[in-house]
Amino acid sequence: MSIAANESTAVSNNPLDALSSLFSGSYNTASDELLEPDQAFNFYADVDENQQITLNWRLADGYYLYQEKVNVTLTNPQGIQLKPINFPIGKQKTDEIYGATVVYYTDLTLIQPLATPLSTATEITLSVDFQGCADIGVCYPPMNKVVTLSLQPTTRSGIDNASSVKPAQLSEQDDIANALIGNAIWLTCLTFLGFGILLSLTPCVFPMIPILSGIIVGHGKDLTTRKAFYLSLSYVVASALTYALFGVLAGLFGSNLQATFQNPWILSAFSGVFVLLALSMFGLYDLQLPNAIQSKLSNISQHQKHGSLWGSAIMGVLSTLIVGPCVAAPLAGVLIYIGQTGDAALGGFALFSLGLGMGIPLIIIGISAGKLLPKAGHWMEPIKHFFGVLLLAVAIWLMERILPPAVVLGLWAGLLIICAIYFKAIDRLSDNATGWQKFSKGLGVIFLIYGIILMLGAASGGSNPLKPLANLGLAQQSNSQQHGLAFQTIKNIDELNAALASASQNEQFVMLDFYADWCASCKEMEAYTFTDPAVQQALKNVVLLQADVTKNDDEDRALLNAFSLIGPPAILFFNTQTEELTRQRAVGYMESAQFLAKIEALK
Incomplete structure (x- = not known):
């Protein structure tokens, strides 16, 4: 239901408001070109069946x-808060009168929540004050609209399919998004550089280490520290540019483009590429582009037999999209900022x-590899074999996303x-074996024993490489502790609302x-x-729901968009009135101690 405002534009008696209009030029000849107030700032109010105003x-x-000029008061009836x-x-704007202030250039919709739901049909009257200006330097007098709304009694609340409604509390991601407003661009970039260094210690980055190392080792005897640095820098800059570009697109259009690349065919193909690269490291064959293509690239990138700056950059792009789709609080905060302000420039710099x-850390590892690795001779072959094994590990890690856990456990065992x-x-x-030979055999025995244990775990239906024998009853934990939490699966917003209402x-x-x-x-x-x-124990009285968005289909995206999420992992908490407690929202991996603090805050 749409309720039009009464025609009651009024001039404020506040002298500062009058000065604002005077000094910003509202009485000059340009006013003839201005729209009428109701045309420039067309205001109306809505209320739905759930008393959402x-x-x-x-x-x-x-x-x-102006954000600070928006004020809402309830004039009738008394007793409702x-x-x-x-x-x-x-948008951050520097005003001659008010200084640094926040303004809105695009259509604005605000949610005015009631302190408590009304159990009977009630008619309320709201007085809404606001003020705006034109870019040509003319400010309008403060305006006031009085609206009367009829609220119907409601017995439930839920999540709207069309939009995301946030409570007054701000989540950690919202705090980060708000921090972007008003900061100097160099400070923003420095801050997010620090965030990135912290994120480099997460599983999102670990798989990229053997990929980059394999590229560097592929140069063999031609490897120098300078080449290792350029290869590493090319890989990292391409990865950062991809992060920024696709992050900006995701923020503007509300789609997690990295999730699109988690298609089983794409993952299988990319995993196959790593297997081929690994077999090349083992010396089964040499990977080399056709001569015609090499000749064209040599003038640009001084293409070498096993790789180039362009090849390293392309691998950096693909690694960002396919190997390491990672969502954490800093990334989510930037995407919220881009989505709500449209400021792709600042958001892009922050993401870059x-x-x-x-x-x-990848650049440091790359330089270290160029400095420490032997350049030629017998020692080079075992090192190439080592990185070949790491590339096979990355291939298995990718296939974890689409294969049954027991099959993956079998691959690790193999x-x-x-x-x-x-x-x-x-x-x-031999009797005259060297110390290195004995050490090598010892490692081999450890690998063999653990490989057999993993194979037994896979045969028993195990899934965790760190607890492969849990299903055999060898662990002393309870079944719930072995298998984690028991979730009720929901697929769409309707199922979520039904579960919230039941809880x-x-x-x-x-x-x-x-x-x-x-x-x-x-998975972590x-x-x-x-x-x-x-x-x-802390969650034993909490209803546990899980939304599996692996397919990234329309229902998955609608559910993510309802909460302004770009992708998993994200954990949300709701109170007994079905309202989300956004301050307890968790985005990205969280250790037990941190997660327990979130749960304790519910009490």
Whole structure:
């Protein structure tokens, strides 16, 4: 239902407002070209069957609205309280009178929540104050609209399919998004460079280490420290640029483009590429582009037999899209900022800095490889074999996202057993064996034993390489601790609303976990955080819901968009009134102690 405002534009008696209009030129000849107030700032109010009140402004091009000038008061009836409005992120603007302030240039919709739902049909009257200006330097007098709304009694609340409604509290991601407003660009970039360095210690970056190392080792005897640096820099800069570009597109269009690349065919193909690269490291064949292509590239990149700056950059792009789709609080905060302000420039610089920060350890590792690795001779072959094994490990890690856990466990077992044979674990040592030969055989025996354990675990239906024999009953933990939390799966917003309503009737809190098979941090949460007995005890009276967004289909994206999420992992908590507690929202991997603090805050 749409309620039009009464025609009651009024001039404020506040002398500062009058001065604002005077000094900004509202009385000059340019005013003849201005739109009428109701044309420049078309205001109306809505209320739905769940007593959700929305205040809407449709702004004409070249006009903006001050955030601090928006004020809502309830004039009738007495006794009803309004909650504070949670304003979306706006544009930072320096005003001659008010100084640094926040304004809105695009259409604005605000949610005006009630302190408590009304159990009877009630007619309320709101007084809405606001003020705006035109870009040509003319400010309008403060305006006032009085609206009368008829609220119907409601017995439930839920999540709207079309939009995301946030409570007054701000999540950690919103805090980061708000921090972008008003900061100098160099400070923003420096801050996100630091965030990136911290994120480099997460599973999102680990698989990229053997990939980059394999590229560097591929140069063999021609490798120098300078070449290693340029290869590493090319890989990292390309990765950071991809992070920025696709992050900006995701923020503007609301789609996690990295998730699009988690298609089983794409993952299988990319995993196959790593297998081929690994076999090349083992010396089965040499990977080399056709001569015609090499000749064209040589003038640009001084293409070498096993790689080039262009090849390193392309691998950096693909690694970002396919190997390491990672969502953490800093990334989510930037995407919220871009989506709500449209400021792709600042958001892009922040994301590029984040990507560079994540790549700094890779550059250090690359330079170290160029400095420390032998340039030629017998020692080079074992090192190439070592990185070949690491590339095979990355291939298996990618296939974890689409293969059954027991099959993946079998692949890890096979890799370890093959490594054990390579280390001559089953060969007899000669009487005059060197210390290195004995050490190599010892490693081989360890690999062989653990490989056999993993194979037994796979045969018993195990899934965790760190607890392969859990299904055999050898562990002393309870079944719930072995298998983590027992979630109720929901697929869409309707199922979520039904689960929230049921929990509300039982006066229970709700935890909603966004999960995907291709999400490394999700797997880490399942393996470590959710199996912690203290976490399980803290959640024993909480309704546990899980949204599996592996397919990334329309329903998955609608569910993510309803909460302004770009992708998993994300964990949301709801109170007994089905309202999300955004301050407890968790994005990215969280250790048990941090996660327990979130749960304790519910009490």
